Amino acid sequence: MKKSQKREAILNEAEKLFYQHGFHAIGVKAILAQAEVAPMTMYYHFTSKEEVIKEILVRRENQYFELLADKTNKSDCIHSYIESLLHAHLDWIEAEGTNGCLFLRAKQEYEGVNEEITSITREHKKTLLNRIENDLKAFRVPGSLGIQLSIILEGLTSIAQIQDLEEVKEAAMNLRNSIRVSDK
Numbered sequence: 001m002k003k004s005q006k007r008e009a010i011l012n013e014a015e016k017l018f019y020q021h022g023f024h025a026i027g028v029k030a031i032l033a034q035a036e037v038a039p040m041t042m043y044y045h046f047t048s049k050e051e052v053i054k055e056i057l058v059r060r061e062n063q064y065f066e067l068l069a070d071k072t073n074k075s076d077c078i079h080s081y082i083e084s085l086l087h088a089h090l091d092w093i094e095a096e097g098t099n100g101c102l103f104l105r106a107k108q109e110y111e112g113v114n115e116e117i118t119s120i121t122r123e124h125k126k127t128l129l130n131r132i133e134n135d136l137k138a139f140r141v142p143g144s145l146g147i148q149l150s151i152i153l154e155g156l157t158s159i160a161q162i163q164d165l166e167e168v169k170e171a172a173m174n175l176r177n178s179i180r181v182s183d184k
Contacts, residue, residue: 007045009035015056019102023053023109050114053106057120060102065131067092078139078181082149085132086172089153090165098160128153141181148179 013034017026028049032042046052071088073080107121133146152175160168 004045006035006037006041010037010042010045010052011056011059014052015060015102018053018056018105019097019099022105050117053110053117054120057103057106057117057124061120061124061127064092065127068131072135074135074138078136078141079176079179081135081139082179083173083176085135085149086152086156086176089156090169090172093157093160093168094165098165100161101154101157125150139181145181 010031014026014031017030017034028039028042031049031052032039035042042052046055068085068088071084071091073084103121103124107118110117110121112118129146129150132149133143136143136146152172156168156172159171
């Protein structure tokens with residue numbers, strides 16, 4: 001089935017605006033203006049701004065996990081896995097922007113306001129941790145390594161907002177070199 005170009009334009013432009021300015025700062029009129037569509041077109045595809053947000057989060061999650069699946073080396077040693085995970089995440093940051101995590105922003109702005117949106121954000125973070133933990137099972141490493149790697153990924157996303165990305169990449173690889181786990 002062919003995707004509607006106008007629907008995709010709405011999603012693409014809304015995602016850019018939300019990522020740059022936040023969710024509450026951007027209204028439907030701004031999205032419509034950027035996407036160059038009429039209100040009827042938007043409401044043909046989405047029932048509300050919140051539906052657009054949910055669709056963006058689901059789509060973004062799928063894109064992120066596809067990138068991790070494509071770029072993460074699970075067949076070699078633990079050190080190669082960690083390095084490839086860090087590189088994949090840094091590639092995402094470089095491609096998508098250094099304005100923080102859209103999921104955490106959505107959680108902050110919609111906590112107590114829209115449970116569906118905050119649920120998507122919580123589930124995204126849980127799914128990421130579960131995927132890392134499942135990947136790590138093959139390497140027989142301590143269970144806490146999954147949480148540690150998740151913390152590192154979140155830290156990379158955060159520090160990339162205020163630090164030069166090349167410096168962040170270099171620091172991430174230095175950090176990777178300091179992680180002491182043995183291949184069993």
